[in-house]
Amino acid sequence: MDGDEPSMNKIGLKSSPNSSKHDDMANAIRALSMDAVQAANSGHPGMPMGMADVATVLFSKFLKFDPAKPDWPDRDRFVLSAGHGSMLLYSLLHLTGYKDMTLEEIKNFRQLGSKTAGHPEFGHADGVETTTGPLGQGLAMAVGMALAEKMQAARYKDIVDHHTYVIAGDGCLMEGSSHEAISFAGHLKLNKLIVLWDDNSISIDGSTDLAVSDDQTKRFEAHGWDVQAVDGHDEAQIEKAIAAAKETDKPSMIACRTTIGFGAPNKQGTSGVHGAPLGDEEIALARKELNWPHAPFDIPNDILDKWRCVGTMGARHSAAWEESLKALPAEVRSEFKNSLAGDLPSDLEDAILEYKRQLSEDAPAWATRKSSQEALKVIYY
Numbered sequence: 001m002d003g004d005e006p007s008m009n010k011i012g013l014k015s016s017p018n019s020s021k022h023d024d025m026a027n028a029i030r031a032l033s034m035d036a037v038q039a040a041n042s043g044h045p046g047m048p049m050g051m052a053d054v055a056t057v058l059f060s061k062f063l064k065f066d067p068a069k070p071d072w073p074d075r076d077r078f079v080l081s082a083g084h085g086s087m088l089l090y091s092l093l094h095l096t097g098y099k100d101m102t103l104e105e106i107k108n109f110r111q112l113g114s115k116t117a118g119h120p121e122f123g124h125a126d127g128v129e130t131t132t133g134p135l136g137q138g139l140a141m142a143v144g145m146a147l148a149e150k151m152q153a154a155r156y157k158d159i160v161d162h163h164t165y166v167i168a169g170d171g172c173l174m175e176g177s178s179h180e181a182i183s184f185a186g187h188l189k190l191n192k193l194i195v196l197w198d199d200n201s202i203s204i205d206g207s208t209d210l211a212v213s214d215d216q217t218k219r220f221e222a223h224g225w226d227v228q229a230v231d232g233h234d235e236a237q238i239e240k241a242i243a244a245a246k247e248t249d250k251p252s253m254i255a256c257r258t259t260i261g262f263g264a265p266n267k268q269g270t271s272g273v274h275g276a277p278l279g280d281e282e283i284a285l286a287r288k289e290l291n292w293p294h295a296p297f298d299i300p301n302d303i304l305d306k307w308r309c310v311g312t313m314g315a316r317h318s319a320a321w322e323e324s325l326k327a328l329p330a331e332v333r334s335e336f337k338n339s340l341a342g343d344l345p346s347d348l349e350d351a352i353l354e355y356k357r358q359l360s361e362d363a364p365a366w367a368t369r370k371s372s373q374e375a376l377k378v379i380y381y
């Protein structure tokens, strides 16, 4: 990042020469996450602390989004498939300036009536693209989103051009649903789908090798994906990999090697940080390790400004998109809007009547499967 002095991580793991700006931004996520889980006395601090670097690079350098227009149709989609790490998403939404994700909501993490449910719930807060928590589900839904993008882009190439990013954990990849979903994505070459795998070798019960021995990189490759592996605490490596993933003609999986609970000196790298508060003592030590002397929930203005700046940068994308939309013929514009609303095309009824008129005489003898196929051809046109 521009002109910043490299600061070495002092965690004693792999030292990575990230910029101090990056470290500050990532540590803001770590601090909010560990403090919110501690205040709620329940939750999952390990995943947000481990993936803070990856998420910081993704949101600050790649994700096309506008917190002031959360429903802007051509935004990039971000799906936190590892929904137990919800504080990662809530921290990002708060830091980048989504109006409804106030600091109060963060302080009320996991409380009845708050927007900050234990696992992200669609409709509770802007920027939560879908409900996640059941492992693997977010990944499968993201495949659907990437397919929708491809189909819409085929019809409306001037106004549909976005990526779908997913953060998935070991548990997501163990689920059967992930197998079908990645097979389907590979077959359809959903090249705008980018999965960031939190490759931390830890799951709820301990080391992942207690439960799984799949070679995930080979598995994704076998399904026709582009695969890369990076140190998930190295800003430059993460940036390079995401940039490369955007260029391939296949869906991409980036294995991000991370340490769960990064920064908590006695608990990081263990399943102890997966789903339990760190405790006051360990949090105090983590503040020292991360060089984060600020009080709980206090994000210094200069660091908050850096994040808010990332959030406001998106406005130019959404404004440019509005212009492209305006430039389209009125009927295409309204057809596009109807398609987003899930409305049926106005001429569908006529098409079905015409289809019925043209049905061949042997139609009544068709297998139901064939009738269904022929009807779908008319409906999907």
Ligand SMILES: Cc1ncc(C[n+]2csc(CCOP(=O)(O)OP(=O)(O)O)c2C)c(N)n1
Residues within 6 Å of the ligand: 046, 047, 082, 084, 133, 134, 135, 136, 168, 169, 170, 171, 172, 175, 198, 200, 202, 203, 204, 260, 274
């Ligand atoms: C389908 C499903 N089964 C079980 C769970 C309970 N559960 C939540 S998180 C988790 C472990 C996930 O491990 P991993 O993805 O490696 O997350 P990490 O420990 O690295 O944060 C489990 C079993 C769940 N949420 N969904």
Ligand SMILES: [Mg+2]
Residues within 6 Å of the ligand: 169, 170, 171, 198, 199, 200, 201, 202, 203
């Ligand atoms: Mg894991």
